[in-house]
Amino acid sequence: MNFHILTLFPDMVMQGLSTSIIGRAKDKGLLSIEAVNIRDYTLERHKKVDDYPYGGGAGMLMQAQPVYDAWKSVVDRIGYKPRTVYLTPQGPTFTQPMAKDLAQAKDLILLCGHYEGIDERVLEEIVTDYVSIGDYVLTGGELPAMVMVDAISRMVPGVLTNDESGSTESFEGNLLEYPQYSRPEEWMGKKVPSILLSGDHKKVDEWRREQAILRTIKRRPDLLKKAELTKKEQMKYQEYL
Numbered sequence: 001m002n003f004h005i006l007t008l009f010p011d012m013v014m015q016g017l018s019t020s021i022i023g024r025a026k027d028k029g030l031l032s033i034e035a036v037n038i039r040d041y042t043l044e045r046h047k048k049v050d051d052y053p054y055g056g057g058a059g060m061l062m063q064a065q066p067v068y069d070a071w072k073s074v075v076d077r078i079g080y081k082p083r084t085v086y087l088t089p090q091g092p093t094f095t096q097p098m099a100k101d102l103a104q105a106k107d108l109i110l111l112c113g114h115y116e117g118i119d120e121r122v123l124e125e126i127v128t129d130y131v132s133i134g135d136y137v138l139t140g141g142e143l144p145a146m147v148m149v150d151a152i153s154r155m156v157p158g159v160l161t162n163d164e165s166g167s168t169e170s171f172e173g174n175l176l177e178y179p180q181y182s183r184p185e186e187w188m189g190k191k192v193p194s195i196l197l198s199g200d201h202k203k204v205d206e207w208r209r210e211q212a213i214l215r216t217i218k219r220r221p222d223l224l225k226k227a228e229l230t231k232k233e234q235m236k237y238q239e240y241l
């Protein structure tokens with residue numbers, strides 16, 4: 001999968017996406033990530049990319065021309081118009097199903113805004129999807145773009161090892177992960193739950209399932225209503241549904 005990030009801060013996104021699992025996937029050739037510097041496409045003498053909004057008001061806007069030309073350079077190179085996501089608090093909130101859906105694409109363009117936003121006309125021309133990462137305001141779209149690249153990449157086949165791939169499934173069932181423990185058996189006077197040392201895999205699985213449900217009730221009661229529970233579990237936990 002190929003990510004094309006249109007941004008005024010290419011170093012920020014490239015550095016943030018160069019290490020750990022995403023870096024390894026790039027080295028393996030499963031992903032490519034490029035940052036296209038919008039400033040490189042301005043036709044303005046002083047490399048300016050922003051201007052005052054018509055009608056007045058606070059702040060500056062990114063102008064249509066450099067954004068369009070940066071986008072067009074990617075489209076001309078890959079030979080088709082891929083889905084183009086504009087990172088903005090004015091979009092639906094990014095979710096795991098959206099990450100899974102976007103991971104089907106061969107190419108994805110992510111457009112990062114700055115200042116007070118981008119001239120509406122270029123958004124109408126190039127954007128296919130508006131996406132927010134949550135209800136708070138950030139200074140630009142770079143961190144959201146990095147969040148999206150991370151979440152989408154781990155849905156691309158081969159990016160996660162078998163060991164790493166477990167936890168999404170549980171979240172997709174809308175249950176949180178059960179608590180986990182490693183050595184030593186006792187730390188600061190706290191013991192690992194004895195059932196995990198019993199060697200009884202069926203009992204361990206049942207305990208983990210119960211813990212996942214109890215943790216979801218405690219920490220994310222809103223999720224439980226969407227969780228995939230058995231008939232028996234629905235009865236047992238019906239007061240929380």
Ligand code: 6GU
Pocket residue numbers: 086087088089131132133134135136137138139140141144
């Ligand atoms: Cl996608 N962009 C900006 N600038 N702020 C945000 C956001 C996106 N999502 C939440 N806040």
